[in-house]
Each structure stands twice: as C-alpha cells, then as structure tokens.
Amino acid sequence: MLANTGLKSRAAFDQLYLATAPKLFGVLIRILKDPIRAEDALQDVFVKIWQKAGSYRAGEQPAMGWLITVARHHAIDVIRADRRVHDDLDDHHGLAAGGPDPEQAAIAAGERGRLQHCLEELDPQKAEAVVAAYVEGYSYQELAERFGIPLNTMRTWLRRSLASLRKCLDDG
Amino acid sequence: MARTAKPGKQDIDRMAAEYAIGVLEPADRLRFEALMAQDPQARAALVQWQNRLSGLDDAYVPVAPPAVVKKRLDERLFAATSTPASDAAGGWNALALWRAFGSLATVAAVVLAIFAGHLSGEMKRGGDALTAARQEADQARNDLAAYRTDLETYENELAQRADRLAGLEAELASMRDQLGTANGDLAGLRQVLASREAELADARAELTAALERAGPVLVVSLQSRDSDYRFLAVHEQGSGEVRLTRVAGDLAADRDFELWLVEPQKEAVSLGVIPAGKTAVALSPDHVRVLEGGGLLAVSIEQKGGSPTGVAQGPVVAVGVPETL
Numbered sequence: 361m362l363a364n365t366g367l368k369s370r371a372a373f374d375q376l377y378l379a380t381a382p383k384l385f386g387v388l389i390r391i392l393k394d395p396i397r398a399e400d401a402l403q404d405v406f407v408k409i410w411q412k413a414g415s416y417r418a419g420e421q422p423a424m425g426w427l428i429t430v431a432r433h434h435a436i437d438v439i440r441a442d443r444r445v446h447d448d449l450d451d452h453h454g455l456a457a458g459g460p461d462p463e464q465a466a467i468a469a470g471e472r473g474r475l476q477h478c479l480e481e482l483d484p485q486k487a488e489a490v491v492a493a494y495v496e497g498y499s500y501q502e503l504a505e506r507f508g509i510p511l512n513t514m515r516t517w518l519r520r521s522l523a524s525l526r527k528c529l530d531d532g
Numbered sequence: 533m534a535r536t537a538k539p540g541k542q543d544i545d546r547m548a549a550e551y552a553i554g555v556l557e558p559a560d561r562l563r564f565e566a567l568m569a570q571d572p573q574a575r576a577a578l579v580q581w582q583n584r585l586s587g588l589d590d591a592y593v594p595v596a597p598p599a600v601v602k603k604r605l606d607e608r609l610f611a612a613t614s615t616p617a618s619d620a621a622g623g624w625n626a627l628a629l630w631r632a633f634g635s636l637a638t639v640a641a642v643v644l645a646i647f648a649g650h651l652s653g654e655m656k657r658g659g660d661a662l663t664a665a666r667q668e669a670d671q672a673r674n675d676l677a678a679y680r681t682d683l684e685t686y687e688n689e690l691a692q693r694a695d696r697l698a699g700l701e702a703e704l705a706s707m708r709d710q711l712g713t714a715n716g717d718l719a720g721l722r723q724v725l726a727s728r729e730a731e732l733a734d735a736r737a738e739l740t741a742a743l744e745r746a747g748p749v750l751v752v753s754l755q756s757r758d759s760d761y762r763f764l765a766v767h768e769q770g771s772g773e774v775r776l777t778r779v780a781g782d783l784a785a786d787r788d789f790e791l792w793l794v795e796p797q798k799e800a801v802s803l804g805v806i807p808a809g810k811t812a813v814a815l816s817p818d819h820v821r822v823l824e825g826g827g828l829l830a831v832s833i834e835q836k837g838g839s840p841t842g843v844a845q846g847p848v849v850a851v852g853v854p855e856t857l
Contacts, residue, residue, distance in 0.1 A: 377605070
C-alpha cells in the first residue's frame with residue numbers, strides 16, 4: 361500500500377514539476393543571476409517542496425504562491441550565504457535572462473490590480489525599492505547601495521512603505 | 533540592540549513583512565523564525581504578507597529547465613529501493629498541494645485528474661465496498677425483522693390452533709357424553725320395547741289359545757284415536773272372566789288403569805283397577821250378560837286405587853267393541 365501511495369504521489373509530483381518548474385526556474389535565475397547555480401537550486405527547491413508538501417494548506421495561500429515562496433526563500437538563503445559581491449546595476453540587467461526591471465515588474469504586477477494601485481500610492485522610488493527587494497531578493501545593504509541612500513533610511517523607506525501598502529491593501 | 537521583550541503586534545507584522553520580502557537581517561530572521569515556531573499569529577502574519585505581495589510574482593518569467601535537473605532530482609528523491617521516508621514526505625499529505633495545481637495549468641489539471649482518479653478510484657472502490665456491505669447489512673436486518681414477524685405470526689397461529697384444538701376436544705367430550713346418554717336412552721327404549729313385545733306375544737298366545745277352544749270367543753280391541761293406549765280383552769263365552777292385556781301405552785307411576793263396562797244408555801260400571809301386565813278380571817253374571825250383549829269395554833286412567841266416586845274421573849284412553857271370533 362505504501363509503495364502504491366509513493367507511486368501515485370510520484371506521478372503527481374512529476375506532473376507538478378512539469379507544471380511549475382519553468383516558473384520556479386525563472387524565479388531562481390532572477391534572484392541568483394546564474395543559470396547554472398539556478399539548476400542546482402531548482403533541484404534543492406523541489407526536494408524542499410517534496411518534503412514540505414504535507415504542510416501546505418490550501419485555504420491559507422494559493423499553491424503557486426506557496427511554491428514561489430519556497431523558491432524565493434531558498435534563493436535568498438543562497439545569495440545571503442554567498443555574501444554576494446556587490447554588482448553593478450547594469451550587469452544585473454544583462455544577466456536577468458530577459459526579465460523586466462523593477463519598473464516593468466511593477467507594471468507586470470498590474471495584473472494584480474489592487475497591488476498596483478497601492479504601489480502607485482507610494483512615492484515612486486519607494487515603490488521601486490519595495491519591488492526590487494522582493495523580485496530581486498536584495499538585502500537592505502544592497503538596496504541602500506543601489507538607491508544611494510543610507511542603510512537606516514532604506515530600512516525606514518521599506519518599513520513605512522510596507523505599512524502604507526498594508527493599510528492600502530487591507531482597507532483600500 | 534538586543535530585544536528581550538516579546539515583540540508587540542506591530543513589530544510582529546513589520547517583521548513578517550520584511551521576512552516575506554526577504555530583507556530581514558540574519559539576527560532578526562532567526563528571532564522571527566523562533567517566534568513563528570511558537571506563535572501561530574506570527575505564522576499567519578507571514579502568510580498574509582506573502583499573499584499581499586504575490587502580485588509581484590508576475591515579474592518572474594518562466595524558463596524551461598534542462599532535463600538533467602529532473603533526472604538528478606528523481607535519483608535523489610526516488611532511489612531504486614524507494615525508501616518509505618521519501619515516499620511518505622510527498623505522499624497523501626501533499627494532497628492539498630497536488631490538488632491546487634488543478635486551477636493553474638492545463639497540465640496541472642491533468643495532475644489533479646490523474647491523482648484524483650487514482651485516489652477517488654480507490655476511495656470509490658472502498659466506498660462502493662462499504663456501501664455494498666452496508667446494503668447487505670441492511671438487507672440482513674430487514675430479513676431478520678421479516679423472519680421475526682413471520683415467527684410471531686406462526687406462533688400466534690399455533691396458539692389459535694391450540695385453542696381450537698382444545699375447543700374441539702371439549703366438544704368431542706361433550707358429544708361422547710351425549711352419546712353415552714343416548715345409548716342409555718336407547719337401552720331403556722329397548723327394554724320397553726322388549727316388554728311390549730313380551731306383552732304382545734302374551735296377547736297373541738291368549739288369542740291363539742282362545743281360538744283353539746270350543747266355545748265362541750269375544751275379542752275386544754280397546755283403543756282410541758286420541759291416545760296411544762291399546763288393550764286386548766278376550767272373553768270366552770260361558771267363562772266368568774275377561775282376560776285383559778295392555779298392548780301399548782305407558783302408565784304414570786301415580787296412576788292406575790281402571791276397566792269399565794259400558795252398557796248402551798246406561799252408566800258405565802267399573803270392573804276394577806287393572807293390575808300391570810296380563811290380567812284376568814272377574815265378571816259377575818250381569819257383567820257377562822252385558823258384555824255378551826254387546827257392551828263396550830273402556831279403560832281410563834285414574835288415581836292410584838281407582839276412582840273413588842265409582843264414576844270415571846280421569847280420561848278414557850281406550851274403548852273397544854266386542855267382536856265374535
């Protein structure tokens with residue numbers, strides 16, 4: 361019976377991989393900036409998915425969102441551990457595997473109308489910082505460097521922006 | 533700056549947001565992870581932020597991974613011996629995850645269908661078996677109830693038949709009694725008949741004897757349309773008696789038969805009480821003269837000892853006219 365279970369869920373797992381691996385691969389490439397490292401990371405991510413699958417609760421969070429969370433957090437762990445060398449802003453665009461820049465990301469987020477609306481309520485630079493932090497997985501340090509502002513200011517930017525976003529999203 | 537106090541709700545929310553984005557610095561990250569381990573509200577705050585920000589996921593462009601990645605993944609997860617640990621991790625508990633992809637991609641819809649098909653097939657088969665078993669149990673219960681009802685019916689019928697049988701036996705006993713009585717009656721009647729036949733035989737004998745004698749014989753057959761009494765009287769001319777025999781009719785215990793000689797246009801004369809059975813009644817010469825002259829003989833039923841008045845008190849039950857043989 362257990363072997364049967366394994367077989368069935370393996371088939372399901374295969375199909376899950378088929379359905380979602382490209383998107384997650386895209387996430388990993390975007391954050392890791394390196395397709396080769398992204399391949400290893402993809403393997404690790406799907407192992408984590410297999411192991412944590414039982415803890416997923418459908419009611420709390422959409423499944424794709426959950427999977428991307430796993431991928432993003434894994435990628436961020438990797439780059440934080442790397443203590444990645446500061447890269448040039450331009451280099452990132454080149455290695456982004458054709459991915460849009462933060463502004464594009466905000467526009468892409470337009471598909472989630474409410475988020476777009478609430479991001480637009482923010483100061484454009486602050487919105488950009490929020491989006492970059494999320495999509496690229498930048499640390500406070502990296503963000504501060506990118507936007508040329510002190511670390512504490514970036515912390516304040518982000519925290520206040522997140523607070524505003526929350527208010528906008530929850531109430532607005 | 534070390535925080536010793538438990539963070540307030542706003543702090544938790546802030547940390548959850550930063551964690552969700554990924555900017556939470558290592559020390560705070562560890563603190564928040566520790567907090568989530570104990571506090572469901574911290575976990576819930578994180579999930580809420582992940583949901584809020586998920587719109588930004590649209591920025592990620594899908595890229596097809598090399599096939600080798602899956603190959604290595606399969607080797608890692610599903611070793612040749614297929615250890616239960618790795619199977620169980622992704623197994624049935626992951627149903628929610630496998631199911632979720634039904635709404636995301638056509639291919640994923642196939643996942644759902646395949647998995648659900650396997651799952652529901654088994655469940656359906658199990659469910660069918662359970663339903664069948666339940667139906668059988670219900671059927672057995674119904675059969676049992678029906679048998680019980682039948683049994684009750686049979687028992688009731690049996691009780692009724694037992695009652696009827698008892699009734700029939702009582703009837704039979706009563707009929708036996710009646711038969712016994714009837715037999716008794718019959719025996720009595722036979723006795724009466726026998727005695728009557730005896731008396732009749734006597735009368736015949738008398739008659740025959742009288743016929744063999746030389747002298748003329750007067751025979752009187754006494755009877756009446758209104759009664760069953762019959763007597764036979766025989767008088768040999770020249771004898772001073774008449775011999776009388778009762779042929780038919782019963783006499784009540786407190787009564788006596790009385791014989792009367794009836795001369796036309798004259799009052800009847802009592803010849804006395806007739807004893808039971810055959811009897812010879814003495815006649816005076818006057819009586820003989822009357823009788824031989826065509827006088828009637830009659831019998832009445834009187835009180836014991838005969839009529840006290842010399843005149844018939846009771847009913848005359850038989851009358852006869854002498855006839856010469």
